[in-house]
Amino acid sequence: MTHGFDITSRLENGRGRTGVITTPHGQIQTPAFIPVGTKGTVKSVLPESVRDLGAQAILSNAYHLYLQPGTEIIDSAGGLGAFMNWPLPTFTDSGGFQVLSLGVGFKKVLSMDSTNTVESDVIAPGKDRLAHVDDEGVTFKSHLDGSRHRFSAEVSMQVQHAIGADIMFAFDECTTLMNTREYQMIAMRRTLEWAQRCIDEHRRLTLEHSSKPYQMLFGVVQGANYEDLRRKAAKEIGELDFDGFGIGGALDKETLGTIIGWVVDELPENKPRHLLGIGEPLDLFEGAENGADTFDCVAPTRNARNSALLTAEGRFNVSNAFSRGNSNPIDTACDCYTCLNFSQGYLHHAFKANELIFPTLASIHNLRFTVRLVDQIREHMNAGTYREFKEEWVARFLTGRYAKKI
Numbered sequence: 101m102t103h104g105f106d107i108t109s110r111l112e113n114g115r116g117r118t119g120v121i122t123t124p125h126g127q128i129q130t131p132a133f134i135p136v137g138t139k140g141t142v143k144s145v146l147p148e149s150v151r152d153l154g155a156q157a158i159l160s161n162a163y164h165l166y167l168q169p170g171t172e173i174i175d176s177a178g179g180l181g182a183f184m185n186w187p188l189p190t191f192t193d194s195g196g197f198q199v200l201s202l203g204v205g206f207k208k209v210l211s212m213d214s215t216n217t218v219e220s221d222v223i224a225p226g227k228d229r230l231a232h233v234d235d236e237g238v239t240f241k242s243h244l245d246g247s248r249h250r251f252s253a254e255v256s257m258q259v260q261h262a263i264g265a266d267i268m269f270a271f272d273e274c275t276t277l278m279n280t281r282e283y284q285m286i287a288m289r290r291t292l293e294w295a296q297r298c299i300d301e302h303r304r305l306t307l308e309h310s311s312k313p314y315q316m317l318f319g320v321v322q323g324a325n326y327e328d329l330r331r332k333a334a335k336e337i338g339e340l341d342f343d344g345f346g347i348g349g350a351l352d353k354e355t356l357g358t359i360i361g362w363v364v365d366e367l368p369e370n371k372p373r374h375l376l377g378i379g380e381p382l383d384l385f386e387g388a389e390n391g392a393d394t395f396d397c398v399a400p401t402r403n404a405r406n407s408a409l410l411t412a413e414g415r416f417n418v419s420n421a422f423s424r425g426n427s428n429p430i431d432t433a434c435d436c437y438t439c440l441n442f443s444q445g446y447l448h449h450a451f452k453a454n455e456l457i458f459p460t461l462a463s464i465h466n467l468r469f470t471v472r473l474v475d476q477i478r479e480h481m482n483a484g485t486y487r488e489f490k491e492e493w494v495a496r497f498l499t500g501r502y503a504k505k506i
């Protein structure tokens with residue numbers, strides 16, 4: 101079998117599990133953290149280093165690759181993995197989230213809901229709304245050159261098929277906690293209609309290029325923080341012929357585990373579930389124990405570039421004075437290339453001197469830390485020692501020497 105999902109063990113709560121996702125480019129042991137390579141590169145880190153730090157797959161963004169370099173270039177290079185010299189499994193998201201971000205003019209609050217939200221709340225001063233959504237799809241202006249484009253379920257599938265990732269996501273309308281309940285319902289109906297259209301177009305394209313490796317298609321469950329909407333969306337999307345599912349959209353820290361639980365209880369058990377855009381340590385515990393199998397997030401690399409580094413004893417900022425001249429590694433418990441070979445003092449210097457090696461070394465550490473944490477969660481689930489591991493790990497992270505530094 102070239103693709104599929106097998107469950108290997110279950111947590112006593114009935115939701116969390118370990119498993120194996122099989123793709124044409126290899127297997128992913130789950131739960132697993134998937135680093136983000138937005139434009140076909142995990143920023144500043146060589147693919148070999150991404151492999152060496154234990155990543156089993158990477159996730160790129162269809163929207164960015166569609167605009168630059170364009171999907172024909174990636175297709176003719178043999179697909180995303182061949183193009184970026186990454187031989188292991190790849191994911192692409194649908195572009196829905198990026199298109200939504202354009203709709204809000206780059207302000208912090210995300211909303212496509214022009215009818216129920218005060219425009220000034222969501223559009224930053226001096227910015228135009230760059231995207232408009234309707235029942236058929238989304239029209240948007242490129243953030244690169246202002247050119248006009250239109251994404252629909254069909255276009256998203258054509259784009260993602262040309263990119264050729266092993267796992268793709270259906271085109272959805274990503275909502276946020278800012279939207280009204282009424283608007284959430286409109287977006288949910290659209291997302292469900294688009295889901296079926298994605299499946300139809302995916303089937304057509306799969307037949308059209310049957311000599312290429314099969315690409316799995318995941319449906320996306322939205323519904324913000326409303327229990328009935330989340331359950332309804334999960335049930336309806338779960339009944340469609342998807343290979344797996346994404347859990348997307350508005351999730352706040354306090355309710356993350358609860359919301360994932362609602363969704364997971366409605367989804368078919370035998371298919372993998374990906375938690376979109378989640379990668380903070382405590383959220384990974386919540387996600388995994390409530391039944392999410394894979395996770396992606398830009399946080400480990402983005403934070404690293406901003407000098408915020410993760411350790412078993414909390415997070416700290418290596419640009420702070422206490423790291424100057426410090427001969428200890430970032431984290432004495434870490435086995436990454438950076439921690440084995442460089443001191444905190446060196447990283448502090450490289451950051452202050454604006455050296456290009458800084459984002460590379462910092463990203464390797466934060467990625468290894470996050471990948472390893474989810475690997476440990478998986479190992480302890482398999483061994484039946486998950487509860488003890490979590491209790492000890494979380495206590496150390498929340499009360500350790502760096503717990504109050506950020």
Ligand SMILES: [Zn+2]
Pocket residue numbers: 430431434435436437438439440464465466468469
């Ligand atoms: Zn490290």
